[in-house]
Amino acid sequence: MLASVVIACYRHESYIEECLETVYRQTFPDIELVVIDDHSPDKSFEVAQRLTKKKSFSKRFVSCTLLRNPLNLGAHCTWNRALSLAKGDLIFFLNSDDAFSKDRIRIFASQYDNEKLFFGFSAVEPIDERGRPITTHQFPTSLRYAIDRARITGSPLSWSFLDSQIAASTGNFVLSRELLRKIGLLSDLKYCHDWEFALRAITVVEPRYVESDRYMYRLHSTNSFRSLSNVAESETRACMSSYCMNAIAQRPINRACLSPINFGDAFYKFIKLHPNFNYWAKQLYAPYQPDHRTVDWNEWTMPPDWR
Structure with missing residues (x-):
């Protein structure tokens, strides 16, 4: 089985090398790496280029692709360009300022078991600008509460996505190539493109949650959610509309979907x-x-x- 890791990179010269190193250190053997830089104004592309040109780095992967958008196109276009190049059976998103635990791909590959339709995410560990765990931040606790509540009540995990984006970030998504074909690429939203994408996915298949694996989510002053909160309300309405069209106006493929x-x-x-x-x-x-x-x-x- 081939696993694709797709990375949308923008203005993360301080973090992109560590991000790529965590993919390099994965315990799963067959990985394709696709990195698209969204015309970063800093040296993000140059840092990534320097690392991917190393023979010891590029030889670790089945294939290693690094491209730069000719101009700044936005997150959803950059993700979609990376996804269009991915050839793996299982596709892993990864933000350019975040990191994988070393067993992330192997753990999800064992869960996948060649299912045609697969959508998953893991527990999240927040880290600071230096990569140190943040134990005082509340958002991981709130996400785990939402998941635990679904377990206690016996309700499908897909229902929890109706409250919020419980995977926390686009970079925490794992999905099969077949599911991507069925639901399509990310929509043109600046703030909620990941939530809208997840709401489309859950109308097709129940999500899988991997508690033992961690996605390291970096909190820093330039996080996109901090700068785009002014469009959250209008884009939440777009997410609502998307879910209604996919789950209410027609029969959802996922029979557990609300x-x-x-x-x-x-x-x-x-x-x-x-x-x-x-x-x-x-x-x-x-x-x-x-x-x-x-x-x-x-x-x-x-x-x-x-x-």
Whole structure:
């Protein structure tokens, strides 16, 4: 099995070498590396080029590709260019300022087992600018809480993605090539392209969570989420619309995905208790309600009383 690691690089000259080294040190043998630099104004590309030109580095990989966009195209275009070049059966995203644990690819490869449709992510460990673990930050705890809550309640893990992007980052995604063919590339969003992508993925397959493996997520002053928070509200609406179109307006392939077609009246009972999804359905499901039909029960579903 061939594993592809795709990296979208932008303005991370201080971190890109460490990022690439963690791919080099993977215990899994057959890896293809694809790095696309989004016309970084710093020396990110030059640092990556210097490392990939080393014979000892490039020989470790089945293939090693480093390209630079002719101009700054944005994160989603850079990810999509990298994905279009990936040939592996299993594709690993990796942010250029983050890092992999040494067994990450091997662990996911053992979970994958040649499944046609696969979507996974792991636990996240925040690190600082020097690569040291941050034990005081709350966001890993909140992500684990969301996952643990799904386990305790017995609800599918895909439902937790309706609250937030519980994988924390695009770089934490692992998916099969076949799933990528089915759901398509990342959408043109600056802040929420990863969440929208995940919401499309969960309508097709239930996500896998690997607790034993860590994705090292670096927190620093130039994190994209800090600079793009002003567009979060409008892009959240785009994510809502995407999910509704893929899970509500048609039958989802993933039969555990939260949808009126999958769960009938239980869907409405659930969303009344779910603030995020209640809002989604009020704003975006309303146009479909008059024509919606529950296929399994062969009867019309009853829209909830929104008053």
